[in-house]
Amino acid sequence: MSAQRIVSIDAARSLGILAIICIHTGPFLGAGFNATEDMLAIIINQTAHCAVPFFFVAAGYFLAKKMATDRSPLRVAASYSGRLLAVFVFWSLAYVLVPPHMSIVKQHHYWEFTSARILAMLQDPMALVFEGTRGHLWFIVSLALAVWEIALLAKIGQLRKLPYLAALLYVVGLLGGSYATSPLGLDLHFNTRNGPFFGTLMVAIGWYIARRRPAPSLRTAAGLAAIGVALSVAEIAVLWKCLGVHPVRHDFLLGTAPLAAGLFLALLARPNLGRNSGLPQLAQYSLGMYACHVFFVDRWYRLKPPSANHVFELGFPLLVFGASLGVVWLLARSRFLRPFVTGAGIASRDRAVPPVVEAGAVPPFHFNQGRQRAGRAVDGDEVGLLVPSPLELQLPLLNAPLANHHAQRDAR
Numbered sequence: 001m002s003a004q005r006i007v008s009i010d011a012a013r014s015l016g017i018l019a020i021i022c023i024h025t026g027p028f029l030g031a032g033f034n035a036t037e038d039m040l041a042i043i044i045n046q047t048a049h050c051a052v053p054f055f056f057v058a059a060g061y062f063l064a065k066k067m068a069t070d071r072s073p074l075r076v077a078a079s080y081s082g083r084l085l086a087v088f089v090f091w092s093l094a095y096v097l098v099p100p101h102m103s104i105v106k107q108h109h110y111w112e113f114t115s116a117r118i119l120a121m122l123q124d125p126m127a128l129v130f131e132g133t134r135g136h137l138w139f140i141v142s143l144a145l146a147v148w149e150i151a152l153l154a155k156i157g158q159l160r161k162l163p164y165l166a167a168l169l170y171v172v173g174l175l176g177g178s179y180a181t182s183p184l185g186l187d188l189h190f191n192t193r194n195g196p197f198f199g200t201l202m203v204a205i206g207w208y209i210a211r212r213r214p215a216p217s218l219r220t221a222a223g224l225a226a227i228g229v230a231l232s233v234a235e236i237a238v239l240w241k242c243l244g245v246h247p248v249r250h251d252f253l254l255g256t257a258p259l260a261a262g263l264f265l266a267l268l269a270r271p272n273l274g275r276n277s278g279l280p281q282l283a284q285y286s287l288g289m290y291a292c293h294v295f296f297v298d299r300w301y302r303l304k305p306p307s308a309n310h311v312f313e314l315g316f317p318l319l320v321f322g323a324s325l326g327v328v329w330l331l332a333r334s335r336f337l338r339p340f341v342t343g344a345g346i347a348s349r350d351r352a353v354p355p356v357v358e359a360g361a362v363p364p365f366h367f368n369q370g371r372q373r374a375g376r377a378v379d380g381d382e383v384g385l386l387v388p389s390p391l392e393l394q395l396p397l398l399n400a401p402l403a404n405h406h407a408q409r410d411a412r
Contacts, residue, residue: 011274053260077151086252173197226257288341
């Protein structure tokens, strides 16, 4: 591994992919578990949600390093976002062209089913633009937007306004997201996880960390992360108790920002953390693993035992991780496919801009539930064209508070 790489960040990127897989596989979520296991599920879910902010902050950090050596921020943004767009389009096509289950091919004509899926997706063009053909691709668009915001502000000499813009977008995102059912909530008819709402602030945090000299100490980083944890726990408890918002519904909270900043600063303070773990070497495959892991979640979740099974709950995320790594390793052998699974070309040789992970963890059920359940009659049968994620199938009752909120609004 090159000495110029930050070992601790590469190791965290590999662990971040496993965390994202845990969000999408939902260990211990669903019926058949006791109260202790239900609480464990919440802890795993919310701990894993640290991965998405981390990837945003890391992207902002290395973006600042790159722009510091290039006098044209727009050129950097164009190159960076162009490669992100290529990844986004490639995997969007892959998910729409490859059936979610082979049984569908046996029951229906492939092209009839695929064209029906495409027509269903076109019914929600906003979601298609910001999420692609699978919801977990939202991070790519969000990151590209944040990069362009910073580049444009740098071009016109208004970077001092970045904190205000980022904070405003973040507050709007919270009021339209986790706080949507509160008295101050906003009913935007749009999933505020997508777009510039959350990504801008996280990327801006990484940007300012890169420009700060010297970097804060480990003690400062730990204190900042502790503040973020305490604030997030308080928010989760209040929103759950007072508004009935289940903890696994949260993408970002007020406490997410200091938590993400503290964690990233801690990694910078211990740059050699994880050097001998083998994790840093896997980081080059993180983009591809993020992009392809949902293929395995879709196909293998049906293997879940009907009753609680701890071996499956703990082993399934590891199985998906291993399968994703193996497939990406094979695809990376191809010069044509390598950019779509390793981020080659997104990163410069000196590590100024790292291979980005579409890090994002995506809660499978959110404020665009209707799109996920779109269907169309094919040969007399109702076929789910946009297959709900396993976690959505596990916890249908988690949408009740939001459904009640919309019903009350419509009644008014």
